Amino acid sequence: xxxxxxxxxxxxxxxxxxxxxxxxxxxxxxxxxxxxxxxxxxxxxxxxxxxxxxxxxxxxxxxxxxxxxxxxxxxxxxxxxxxxxxxxxxxxxxxxxxxxxxxxxxxxx
Amino acid sequence: xxxxxxxxxxxxxxxxxxxxxxxxxxxxxxxxxxxxxxxxxxxxxxxxxxxxxxxxxxxxxxxxxxxxxxxxxxxxxxxxxxxxxxxxxxxxxxxxxxxxxxxxxxxxxxxxxxxxxxxxxxxxx
Numbered sequence: 001x002x003x004x005x006x007x008x009x010x011x012x013x014x015x016x017x018x019x020x021x022x023x024x025x026x027x028x029x030x031x032x033x034x035x036x037x038x039x040x041x042x043x044x045x046x047x048x049x050x051x052x053x054x055x056x057x058x059x060x061x062x063x064x065x066x067x068x069x070x071x072x073x074x075x076x077x078x079x080x081x082x083x084x085x086x087x088x089x090x091x092x093x094x095x096x097x098x099x100x101x102x103x104x105x106x107x108x109x
Numbered sequence: 110x111x112x113x114x115x116x117x118x119x120x121x122x123x124x125x126x127x128x129x130x131x132x133x134x135x136x137x138x139x140x141x142x143x144x145x146x147x148x149x150x151x152x153x154x155x156x157x158x159x160x161x162x163x164x165x166x167x168x169x170x171x172x173x174x175x176x177x178x179x180x181x182x183x184x185x186x187x188x189x190x191x192x193x194x195x196x197x198x199x200x201x202x203x204x205x206x207x208x209x210x211x212x213x214x215x216x217x218x219x220x221x222x223x224x225x226x227x228x229x230x231x232x233x234x
Binding site for chain 1: 144146155204221224226
């Protein structure tokens, strides 16, 4: 089973700044099966990125995913107040192994 | 529109059972693998169980193996989670989500792109 570790636990930035959220896997992620989700307070999780770097439908291009192997990054450019949320990375795929990272909380100063 | 609607949550005592349902609409349910994900109060997301598009293969997190059973009725477009021997640590919001569809050309995985609104299970004496 792949274990995902996310850092930092909490990120506090000002509007307009860039947020870089890290996700590290305990093993190499196969077939690019790495996704990111956004969960705003009181809401259901929403898929942002799948396949490491492909934005889901209707996700603004301020959100981008990158990485390979065991190290992945979600970047949020030009941070907006509406981006306040917890962000989870997720390993998925076809090998009966699905895990979520513990999440990174993004706050606005 | 594409939608998942969970139901069946409630308050139960430790050791009791519960069945959750997830009604799907707006997409070809029979071609999608489906998952249950839960979130304990104030905690992160925890994958619980998955079932293949045709219902033939089921997978479980170690924390629920032997107590939870996932099933899929492709005629009723409904996903189920049967839970027995419930414990206080099973208290959570339970979400159903779709991940991966299979067609003649193979199976394709794009993350959990559709989620239900969640149903709350509370296990307490």
